[in-house]
């Protein structure tokens with residue numbers, strides 16, 4: 166009996182000769198990630214357990230991206246604690262200040278996470294790295310502490326759901342729309358404890374940026390990880406970035422799946438997830454008249470240069486509607502610079518956007534774009550839970566950069582086709 | 585172990601933003617976090633609950649962010665344990681790793697009302713509803729997880745090794 170790509174990567178990080186869904190295993194970790202919210206607890210636990218040295222200073226990534234640039238004194242204290250730990254232990258992948266980007270955009274961009282890796286992160290969207298053919302999953306701070314100390318961690322081997330996606334995507338339909346549609350179809354616990362494996366002819370030509378935004382939202386269906394079989398697109402993305410060897414794994418033809426779901430992607434229109442669950446999904450033509458106060462283009466889901474290009478294409482020679490706050494957040498310093506050089510920032514400023522430094526701030530209702538009571542935002546982020554971007558009585562509508570840009574111009578949820 | 589207390593009932597998909605909103609995550613101090621426990625699901629929760637009380641949720645309890653601040657807030661608030669139809673996986677991990685007792689029961693949530701009192705015997709795996717005496721079973725906990733709880737969480741488990 167064959168194995169799935171997820172099972173193969175997990176097995177390759179153990180001494181086991183066989184592996185099966187449901188089994189509890191200890192596996193070696195290639196990269197362990199923490200941020201300014203989750204690392205302080207991990208550091209406390211690390212020290213409390215008598216930790217003197219990290220298992221490998223090249224395999225830990227600490228990214229101060231959530232409440233930065235420091236929002237207040239408490240945030241500054243948290244960042245300071247992480248910085249001191251990073252310096253003390255010589256952590257190689259430590260990012261802050263002008264080098265920091267949103268972690269899940271930054272790590273793939275810098276080639277820190279590679280195909281075949283086993284990555285854990287004390288951040289739920291760590292599953293993003295499945296886009297490059299890695300096993301990557303979100304864990305808690307105590308897990309991060311254990312991994313930093315021991316270089317290995319316990320896992321329950323997940324069963325896999327295989328998605329076979331076919332058909333040509335219509336204009337304005339992106340990976341974001343595909344994943345929103347999938348979550349709408351299977352629900353926020355539709356893949357609970359399971360791996361989501363994305364395959365099919367639509368996937369085989371899907372650009373890396375779209376794959377990253379799809380894998381990013383696997384957690385929104387409750388999944389342990391999302392994963393894409395590596396191919397020429399993966400190779401092209403990884404080769405110029407990697408500084409160490411990597412390995413492609415593929416599912417066997419006779420691998421066993423808990424479920425196989427086929428999706429005809431040619432029928433999709435741009436999708437929007439209504440408050441307050443990412444599964445509350447409708448096609449944009451069924452959105453009705455929903456006025457918005459803010460449009461946020463950014464985050465680890467859709468803050469990449471490809472996303473900004475799409476948004477700029479729509480915003481060119483246009484302006485955000487009166488009283489709509491348009492906020493653009495390039496996800497990393499490199500993306501920021503590219504957007505500058507390509508003239509995208511100019512287009513955004515002409516459209517009266519605020520351009521934020523790379524930060525998680527607005528996405529999680531931390532700072533740099535909080536909503537007041539009763540306000541509504543369309544956002545290219547991944548979560549629209551109650552209070553996610555501010556007041557508990559505010560609302561978040563999740564969509565692609567194209568829809569967020571068009572909505573900013575028209576002041577209501579809208580498709581770019583309406584412009 | 586025996587857990588006995590008044591239950592506070594919540595619905596399906598109670599996410600970590602409802603358990604502890606991100607706006608309070610500029611600290612990891614348990615006492616500070618506890619002040620805002622469940623705030624966006626029920627703003628009055630902390631003024632009503634008493635130490636030892638039990639949270640009962642529906643499907644996918646603790647979905648969303650990986651923040652360990654969620655189980656920390658619940659534990660620091662004095663909640664003795666959480667029972668749900670199912671748990672989101674990171675919340676499930678976090679709870680065992682840090683020693684917050686959680687139990688899965690498919691039937692309990694639908695059979696009880698806010699304010700009921702229950703008794704959970706983790707050794708026999710039986711929940712008893714006070715008054716009616718009606719009983720419910722808990723899904724068995726894998727032996728490895730039992731060991732984690734017995735050792736007092738993941739880091740103590742590692743330290744023991």
Ligand code: SF4
Nearest residue numbers: 267464465525528529
């Ligand atoms: S951008 Fe948003 S979802 Fe992504 S890591 Fe930051 S806070 Fe989390």
